[in-house]
Amino acid sequence: MVNILLLEDEAYTRKFFKQLLINNPLTTNIYDTSNCKEAIKLAKEHKPEIAMLDIELGSTEAMNGLDAAKIISNLLPDTIFVFVTGYTKYAVDSFAVHPFDYIIKPVNKDRITEVIAKIVSRLNNSAISRKDNKLTFKNKDETYFIHPRDIIFIERQSRDTLVHTKYGVYPVNDNLTNFEEMLGNNFLRVHQSFLINLSKVKMIKNLANRSFDIEFLGYNKKASMSRYKFEEFKEKFAPLL
Numbered sequence: 001m002v003n004i005l006l007l008e009d010e011a012y013t014r015k016f017f018k019q020l021l022i023n024n025p026l027t028t029n030i031y032d033t034s035n036c037k038e039a040i041k042l043a044k045e046h047k048p049e050i051a052m053l054d055i056e057l058g059s060t061e062a063m064n065g066l067d068a069a070k071i072i073s074n075l076l077p078d079t080i081f082v083f084v085t086g087y088t089k090y091a092v093d094s095f096a097v098h099p100f101d102y103i104i105k106p107v108n109k110d111r112i113t114e115v116i117a118k119i120v121s122r123l124n125n126s127a128i129s130r131k132d133n134k135l136t137f138k139n140k141d142e143t144y145f146i147h148p149r150d151i152i153f154i155e156r157q158s159r160d161t162l163v164h165t166k167y168g169v170y171p172v173n174d175n176l177t178n179f180e181e182m183l184g185n186n187f188l189r190v191h192q193s194f195l196i197n198l199s200k201v202k203m204i205k206n207l208a209n210r211s212f213d214i215e216f217l218g219y220n221k222k223a224s225m226s227r228y229k230f231e232e233f234k235e236k237f238a239p240l241l
Contacts (some may be wrong), residue, residue, distance in 0.1 A: 002120055005048040005072075006032040007065055008037040008084070009057040013105075017052070018086070020112050025129045036061060036068035043072045048079060050119055055085040069099075075157050077192055078175035080119055135182065137163060137172045143172050145236065148186070152200045152216050153223045154179050156193040164221060188233060190225035206231075 003152040004021055008014035011058060015034055021030045031042040036057070041173045043051065051072055064128050069081050080110075086105040100122075103113050137144040144163075152164045156176050180187065189195050205213040205226070212225040 001026060001029040001114070001122065002049040003027075003029045003031070003046060004116075005039060005043055005046070005051040005052070005053075005079075006030055007034075007036065007053040007068060008032070009034045009061070013054075016211040017107075017112070019040060020109055021052075021116070024113060024114050024116055036065065039068050040071050043079070047076055049123060050080050050082060050116070053086055055083055055125055057092075062133040073192070075192065077159075078177050080122075080161045082119075093196060123171075123208075137170060137174075139171050139173050142173075145146075148183055148197075149186075150198075151197050152219050152221075153186075153194060153214075157224065164219070166218065190223065190229045190233065192226070194223040194225070196223050 004027055005022065006014065006017055008017060011034070014034065018032050021027050027146060029046070031046050031048060031050075033039050033042060034057075038189050038234055039051075039053070042048075051069065053069055055065040065083065065085070069083075072079060073081070082097040082098050082101045082103065082104065084103045084107060101120055102117065103111060134145045134147050137146065146163070146167075148164055150165045150167065152166065154176060155162045155164065161172045161176065161179075163172055163173055176189065176193075179195055180189055183195070186198055187195055188198055194214075196216075200212055200216045200219070202217045203215040205215065210227045212227070212230055214223040214225055216222075
């Protein structure tokens, strides 16, 4: 089951799409709007798994759907994007946010149903599983078996996820949200792109731009922590400050 953000400025079309999505048994909540600022706000509040966005909006809009998608992608790197538009000229630019699909209007019910089903199937087929207290990571033809205690931090780079361990760095075809759910309380999401093992933290350095570098025991690579996350979790790091 997925939550979907819908951005469409044409009232009739938005109502049509929303009804299709509401009737789809794979969807839980639909957050719909006609403007980009509201779409970004809804994305922040509800963190939808899917953002279905029209690209070319009304002339009163300062941004278009692609601009909104870039901002949402920076805020929520794990969100999956689907563009629904009547204009093919944006197809190349839209790949800046690595969309799952690009649908040209007019759209029929079967096309929308097919896309949602494919996305849900992809989300359900996570690359992470457990075996004998170890995590099993799958990437292409390789499978890694790693105990959580050996993970130092996990990093999201664009659409790639890198698992940093004392044995090396492993690329995994999955998102940080799934890792959070699997790894538990000893791991903390300190940035939209970093999930760290609290037991491996050596030092936190306050940078001039009000962000933070995290250094780890016996490991020379660093993770970043946003000032917002620092304020949220600073009591956990009190001994290191």
